[in-house]
Amino acid sequence: xxxxxVGYDSTNYxxxxxxxxxxxxxxxxxxxxxxxxxxxxxxxIDLAGLRHILVTHFHPDHAGLAHELIRAxxxxxxxxxxxxxxxxxxxxxKPEHHYVDIDLAQCLTLAFSASRAFLATIGxxxxxxxxxxxxxxxxTLILDDGSAFTGDLPHPSMCDEVGLQxxxxxxxxxxxxxxPGHGPVGGKI
Numbered sequence: 001x002x003x004x005x006v007g008y009d010s011t012n013y014x015x016x017x018x019x020x021x022x023x024x025x026x027x028x029x030x031x032x033x034x035x036x037x038x039x040x041x042x043x044x045i046d047l048a049g050l051r052h053i054l055v056t057h058f059h060p061d062h063a064g065l066a067h068e069l070i071r072a073x074x075x076x077x078x079x080x081x082x083x084x085x086x087x088x089x090x091x092x093x094k095p096e097h098h099y100v101d102i103d104l105a106q107c108l109t110l111a112f113s114a115s116r117a118f119l120a121t122i123g124x125x126x127x128x129x130x131x132x133x134x135x136x137x138x139x140t141l142i143l144d145d146g147s148a149f150t151g152d153l154p155h156p157s158m159c160d161e162v163g164l165q166x167x168x169x170x171x172x173x174x175x176x177x178x179x180p181g182h183g184p185v186g187g188k189i
Contacts, residue, residue, distance in 0.1 A: 003147065005185055008032070012060045012130045012181055014149060015040070017149065019047040022122050024074070025141055025149045026055050026181060030064030031098035037189065050074045052108075052122055056151025059087040060092055060099075062181060076107040077118075081130050082111060085137040115140040131170070133163025140166075142145040146176035153180075 001022070004015045009032070027146050036134040040047050053070075054077045055063040066076050076121045078086065093099035103174040104182045110118055115128040126143035134152040148170050154157075170189055178187040 001143070001145075003179065004043050004045055005179075006036070006043050006045060008035055008039050012075065012179065012183075012185060014179055015043075015050070016124060017045065018123065020125055021045055021047070022052065023141075024050055024053045024069070025179075026056055026151065027069055027076075028065035029061050029097075030093060030100070031046065031096075033065055033068050035175060036065055047136070052077060054139075054141055054149075055082070055090065056097065056181060057135045058082060058089045058151070059135065061098065061153060063089065063102070064097070064099060067102045067106075071100075072104070072105050076102065077128075077131050078104065078107045078109050079115070079128055079130070079139050080111050080135075081111065082137045082139065084143055085135075105153040129169070131166035131171075132161055133166045139168075140170065141169070142173060146174055147179060148175040149179045150176065153179045164173075 002017050005012050006015055015021045016023045018076050051074055053074050071078055080099045090101055117169055119126055128141050131138050131140040131153050138151055153166055154163050175189050178189055179185055
C-alpha cells in the first residue's frame with residue numbers, strides 16, 4: 001500500500017493507494033476543491049477512482065471538502081463517535097468558505113468494532129480507533145504495519161491527560177510511524 005501525501009495550505013491529507021486510490025484520510029479546506037484536485041493530479045492520484053474518505057475530526061481544514069467529494073462519487077466513513085459533530089460543523093463556516101453541508105444519509109456510519117472488517121473489504125489491513133485529545137470526535141486510522149494517521153492529536157509534550165491516554169493506547173498497539181494532520185510526516189511514537 002502506497003501512502004501519498006496530497007496536502008496543501010499547512011495541512012496533510014493522505015491517499016492510501018495501490019493500483020487505485022483506496023482511502024483518503026482527511027478532506028481539505030472548504031472552497032478549495034480545484035486546489036485539492038490539482039495537488040492530487042501532480043501526485044499521480046486519479047480522484048475519479050476514490051471511493052472512501054475518513055475524516056479524523058470535523059474541523060474545517062480536515063472535513064471542508066467532504067460533501068463535494070461525496071458528490072464526486074466517494075463515500076464518507078463516519079465513526080460512531082463522530083455522528084453528533086456533523087450538524088454543528090456548519091456553524092464554524094463563514095459564507096466566503098463556500099462550505100457544502102455533509103448529508104449524513106449519504107455517509108457510511110461505522111462502529112469502531114466493525115472498522116477492521118470494513119477496511120479489509122477495501123483492501124486495507126488495519127482499524128479505526130477513537131483518539132480524543134484534540135477534539136472529542138478525533139479518530140486515528142492505524143495500519144497493521146505500524147502506521148498511525150493521527151489527524152490533529154497534539155504531540156505528547158503538548159497534551160492534556162486525555163491526549164496522553166490516546167498516545168499511550170497507540171504505543172500499546174505497536175504503532176511506530178506517525179502521519180499527522182500538520183507538520184512533518186513519518187515521525188515516531
